[in-house]
Amino acid sequence: MTAGLPILDWPALYPVLLVTAACFACLLLDATPQGARPGVLAATSVLGVAGAVVVSLLLWDGPVRSFQGMLVADGFALFFNVVIGAATILVLLLSVGYLPRLGVAAGECYALVLFATIGMMLMTSGTDLLVVFLALELMSLSLYVLAGTFRARPEGHEAALKYFLLGAFASGFFLYGIALLYGATGTTNLTRLGTALSAPDATRNPMVLAGLALLLVGFGFKASAVPFHQWAPDVYQGAPTAVAALIATGSKAAAFGALLRVLIAMQALQADWGVALWMLAALTMTIGNVVALAQANVKRLLAYSSIAHGGYMLVGIAAGLGSGTPAVLFYLGVYAVASVGAFGTILLLEREGEEAVDLAAYGGLARRHPVLAFGFTVFLLALIGMPPTAGFVGKFYLFSAAIQRGLVWLAVIAVLNSVLAAYYYLRLIVYMYMREPEGAPTTALLTPAASIALAASAWVTLQLGLWPGPVLAMAQRAVAPLLP
Amino acid sequence: MLLSTLVWLPTLGATALLLLDRRDTRRLRQVALAVTTATLVVSGLLWIGFDRARPGMQFAEQRAWIPGAGISYHLGVDGISLLLVLLTTLLTPLCILSAWTQITTRVKEFLVAMCLLETGMLGVFVALDLFLFFVFWEAMLIPMYLIIGVWGGPRRVYAAVKFILYTMAGSALMLLAILTLYFIQDARTASFDYAAMMQLRITPSLQVPLFLAFALAFAIKVPMVPFHTWLPDAHVEAPTAGSVILAGVLLKMGTYGFLRFGMPIFPDAAVRLAPLVVGLALVGILYGAWVSTVQSDMKKLIAYSSVSHLGFVMLGLFTFTAQGLLGGILQMVNHGLSTGALFILIGMIYERRHSRLIADFGGLWAVVPVFSAILMLVTFSSIGLPGLNGFVGEFLILVGAFQWSWPAAVLGTAGIVFAAVYLLWMYQRVVFGELRHEENRRLPDLNAREIWTLAPILVLIVWIGVYPKPFTAVAETAVADLLQVVRDKRAAVPAAWHASGETTPR
Numbered sequence: 002m003t004a005g006l007p008i009l010d011w012p013a014l015y016p017v018l019l020v021t022a023a024c025f026a027c028l029l030l031d032a033t034p035q036g037a038r039p040g041v042l043a044a045t046s047v048l049g050v051a052g053a054v055v056v057s058l059l060l061w062d063g064p065v066r067s068f069q070g071m072l073v074a075d076g077f078a079l080f081f082n083v084v085i086g087a088a089t090i091l092v093l094l095l096s097v098g099y100l101p102r103l104g105v106a107a108g109e110c111y112a113l114v115l116f117a118t119i120g121m122m123l124m125t126s127g128t129d130l131l132v133v134f135l136a137l138e139l140m141s142l143s144l145y146v147l148a149g150t151f152r153a154r155p156e157g158h159e160a161a162l163k164y165f166l167l168g169a170f171a172s173g174f175f176l177y178g179i180a181l182l183y184g185a186t187g188t189t190n191l192t193r194l195g196t197a198l199s200a201p202d203a204t205r206n207p208m209v210l211a212g213l214a215l216l217l218v219g220f221g222f223k224a225s226a227v228p229f230h231q232w233a234p235d236v237y238q239g240a241p242t243a244v245a246a247l248i249a250t251g252s253k254a255a256a257f258g259a260l261l262r263v264l265i266a267m268q269a270l271q272a273d274w275g276v277a278l279w280m281l282a283a284l285t286m287t288i289g290n291v292v293a294l295a296q297a298n299v300k301r302l303l304a305y306s307s308i309a310h311g312g313y314m315l316v317g318i319a320a321g322l323g324s325g326t327p328a329v330l331f332y333l334g335v336y337a338v339a340s341v342g343a344f345g346t347i348l349l350l351e352r353e354g355e356e357a358v359d360l361a362a363y364g365g366l367a368r369r370h371p372v373l374a375f376g377f378t379v380f381l382l383a384l385i386g387m388p389p390t391a392g393f394v395g396k397f398y399l400f401s402a403a404i405q406r407g408l409v410w411l412a413v414i415a416v417l418n419s420v421l422a423a424y425y426y427l428r429l430i431v432y433m434y435m436r437e438p439e440g441a442p443t444t445a446l447l448t449p450a451a452s453i454a455l456a457a458s459a460w461v462t463l464q465l466g467l468w469p470g471p472v473l474a475m476a477q478r479a480v481a482p483l484l485p
Numbered sequence: 486m487l488l489s490t491l492v493w494l495p496t497l498g499a500t501a502l503l504l505l506d507r508r509d510t511r512r513l514r515q516v517a518l519a520v521t522t523a524t525l526v527v528s529g530l531l532w533i534g535f536d537r538a539r540p541g542m543q544f545a546e547q548r549a550w551i552p553g554a555g556i557s558y559h560l561g562v563d564g565i566s567l568l569l570v571l572l573t574t575l576l577t578p579l580c581i582l583s584a585w586t587q588i589t590t591r592v593k594e595f596l597v598a599m600c601l602l603e604t605g606m607l608g609v610f611v612a613l614d615l616f617l618f619f620v621f622w623e624a625m626l627i628p629m630y631l632i633i634g635v636w637g638g639p640r641r642v643y644a645a646v647k648f649i650l651y652t653m654a655g656s657a658l659m660l661l662a663i664l665t666l667y668f669i670q671d672a673r674t675a676s677f678d679y680a681a682m683m684q685l686r687i688t689p690s691l692q693v694p695l696f697l698a699f700a701l702a703f704a705i706k707v708p709m710v711p712f713h714t715w716l717p718d719a720h721v722e723a724p725t726a727g728s729v730i731l732a733g734v735l736l737k738m739g740t741y742g743f744l745r746f747g748m749p750i751f752p753d754a755a756v757r758l759a760p761l762v763v764g765l766a767l768v769g770i771l772y773g774a775w776v777s778t779v780q781s782d783m784k785k786l787i788a789y790s791s792v793s794h795l796g797f798v799m800l801g802l803f804t805f806t807a808q809g810l811l812g813g814i815l816q817m818v819n820h821g822l823s824t825g826a827l828f829i830l831i832g833m834i835y836e837r838r839h840s841r842l843i844a845d846f847g848g849l850w851a852v853v854p855v856f857s858a859i860l861m862l863v864t865f866s867s868i869g870l871p872g873l874n875g876f877v878g879e880f881l882i883l884v885g886a887f888q889w890s891w892p893a894a895v896l897g898t899a900g901i902v903f904a905a906v907y908l909l910w911m912y913q914r915v916v917f918g919e920l921r922h923e924e925n926r927r928l929p930d931l932n933a934r935e936i937w938t939l940a941p942i943l944v945l946i947v948w949i950g951v952y953p954k955p956f957t958a959v960a961e962t963a964v965a966d967l968l969q970v971v972r973d974k975r976a977a978v979p980a981a982w983h984a985s986g987e988t989t990p991r
Binding site for chain 2: 382387388389393397398400401404405409412413416417419420423424427428431434435436469470473474477
């Protein structure tokens with residue numbers, strides 16, 4: 002074995018490098034004596050991330066490996082780059098008016114969001130468990146800080162501390178899992194891990210199984226799957242809503258992307274992880290939805306709903322590598338857009354100087370802000386899974402994968418959960434359309450950037466509901482080379 | 486293109502409505518009425534161009550939609566769906582007319598919802614791709630939910646949520662059954678197309694759970710006892726237009742579903758479970774009638790009478806005889822007309838008196854003779870008086886039922902007697918007798934707009950009663966076709982079952 006200079010294929014890194022450049026630009030701009038205007042920072046960040054999305058689409062043909070096979074820019078990674086990038090852009094556009102309203106110094110917030118985005122993108126392009134871990138830490142550390150942005154409020158502290166402590170535990174589990182897998186197979190590279198596991202009897206090694214289980218726990222935390230979900234509602238509630246939106250969409254997408262990569266590498270153990278994911282999926286959907294029924298705080302409601310949506314996606318993963326995997330990718334995209342839209346609507350509404358997180362604040366909203374209420378309704382219908390929104394198509398593919406695999410009972414649990422979930426989403430629609438306003442008026446603090454973000458999300462949500470074909474084909478092409 | 490025009494014209498109208506000024510309610514109403522009338526004209530073209538002798542689907546159009554998954558935009562009508570399309574396009578403009586002065590808040594949103602609702606309903610009746618069908622089936626719930634929940638009575642929110650959750654719960658399992666039907670096909674040619682589903686030879690043991698999954702969705706919609714509890718709430722709380730559409734069209738989606746999907750795709754299960762379905766239908770006929778008898782609220786009385794009348798329809802369909810099926814289909818139309826008219830009439834009197842309680846009326850004949858006369862005709866139609874439309878349908882159903890099993894026919898006949906009891910008793914207490922309430926003395930009679938709203942229905946009530954041939958002729962071929970499919974498939978089952986391994990899910 003000779004030690005040589007590592008061969009660096011820069012193209013694989015272009016998307017991440019663009020975001021990094023934007024990130025440093027934000028830090029520098031903010032370091033000037035008079036500081037930077039939030040608009041400038043936001044524009045820089047959005048340009049960087051949008052550039053990353055465009056480059057990802059350009060790189061689409063042909064996988065590019067880099068850093069001696071530790072990173073890959075294949076269709077799978079690029080699809081996630083697009084989803085994560087889109088979610089980040091939406092969050093950034095929503096933050097423009099939001100951060101100054103909260104009196105938060107903007108510079109470091111934008112930089113941290115971009116750092117988190119870099120972590121998310123790297124998580125799904127890492128083909129070595131150590132790279133995945135490093136990326137996960139980069140994302141998590143940035144998000145821990147962002148979750149504590151409300152320094153003046155006790156909930157802010159609670160959110161940051163809880164997220165940090167539980168996240169640190171999760172990292173520990175994750176690292177321990179990597180160590181066990183390394184001990185059993187002598188590699189942390191996912192490709193070589195797959196080869197090692199395909200040897201006869203390799204899958205019966207208890208160390209391998211324990212390693213897999215620990216990795217699943219780590220991913221379970223990041224994807225807020227039950228029973229590793231307890232941090233999510235408190236963090237979503239205490240963190241600024243824009244950050245909650247990023248945690249609910251970007252970090253969840255990254256966790257699912259990395260999880261899928263690891264499971265694809267460990268397909269020799271599909272019989273084992275299939276069962277585990279079956280149970281995780283059933284528990285996550287059911288507990289998420291049942292607890293969401295009892296929420297009166299809209300942010301907590303969306304937190305539990307986001308947990309439940311993780312459960313639906315786990316159904317797609319439990320359905321095995323095949324039609325389930327592209328369905329998960331498609332659903333992640335749909336869910337990310339609709340979910341950012343829903344968080345974005347909450348973030349724009351204010352009552353008595355406070356964010357409108359109380360259900361009652363939504364009474365008669367359709368009368369006062371008809372367009373905003375309509376947009377919110379579109380997002381909620383997508384989260385319910387009603388046609389003609391994209392949420393229906395997404396669920397349709399997830400459940401069809403389960404049926405194809407013969408997981409009829411899991412599919413039954415999933416559809417019944419969808420009906421259960423309809424109740425609490427409809428309750429918001431009831432408040433907006435069927436009740437009269439009560440108490441202090443709820444005002445909408447629309448900025449042009451936020452309007453663009455919400456309009457774009459609503460448009461995508463409807464567009465993918467009516468013409469899902471192209472994006473679905475993209476998802477299928479993204480996973481096809483990886484599957485057996 | 487005719488069918489696409491039919492389905493999407495109301496949506497186009499809804500878009501046009503969105504662009505208009507919300508304060509100019511008169512203009513908004515005129516545009517909505519014009520659009521829905523134009524849709525009625527389009528459906529009239531279908532009626533003229535429809536070849537009554539030809540079996541199978543007509544005016545079919547098919548376009549790729551999501552080709553990778555075997556999903557296409559496929560529309561078509563046969564005699565059964567054509568009648569329901571006409572019923573829908575007729576009732577929608579009448580609803581907009583009936584709401585002319587009744588809906589005064591958020592007029593623009595109401596009219597947009599009505600137009601979108603019409604697209605959804607028409608889509609359900611003409612979709613020939615199960616995915617497309619399901620999309621229309623579910624999407625149609627949203628405008629109906631809003632119509633009940635925003636413009637309804639005091640308990641509207643409860644009724645709206647109950648309505649949508651019941652229906653969604655029912656269709657959830659149907660979605661899984663549709664997916665199963667897709668995956669038992671050959672993977673290379675699998676599609677959600679109706680024709681592909683019709684070719685399937687499914688083992689009887691698999692037919693039963695799949696049929697039950699479909700049947701649950703449809704039975705909730707019909708509604709069959711014991712899945713009917715959403716109906717009285719929804720009908721009573723909905724505004725008049727909502728009640729008319731609910732009773733006139735939405736309930737028919739359930740019976741239509743049985744005809745279009747339940748019976749021909751799962752013939753063995755449908756025939757084997759027919760005693761259960763007929764049993765529930767008979768319970769519905771009698772239970773609905775008895776509960777109607779004791780109602781003090783007119784709207785609630787009519788709501789429960791729908792349970793009874795739809796029981797008749799189900800009885801007719803599941804006799805699997807030509808007469809029973811034809812009677813059931815005709816009765817679907819008849820119920821849409823007469824119950825629709827009853828709801829419109831109750832809405833009119835409610836607008837004047839702000840009460841629907843039977844006890845608040847009495848002696849109306851002297852005050853509002855036109856109203857009373859029309860109510861009499863419609864009540865007789867609902868009872869099934871010979872010479873009016875209800876008689877033809879019920880007669881055919883009972884002929885079918887006698888061939889199937891005479892006790893069922895006897896119980897059904899008893900239901901007709903009870904219908905006479907509760908409807909005539911209501912009519913008597915409302916219209917005859919002394920004028921006991923001072924407030925009723927000055928009620929104005931129906932104005933020209935209101936009479937014109939009801940006139941088309943009254944014409945049809947008499948026309949179908951006297952000369953039903955044009956209406957039965959449309960459906961006869963489709964009914965014969967359906968019976969032939971059921972017979973063929975049932976005859977072929979044992980052989981095909983053993984011959985091919987394609988019948989179990991992969």
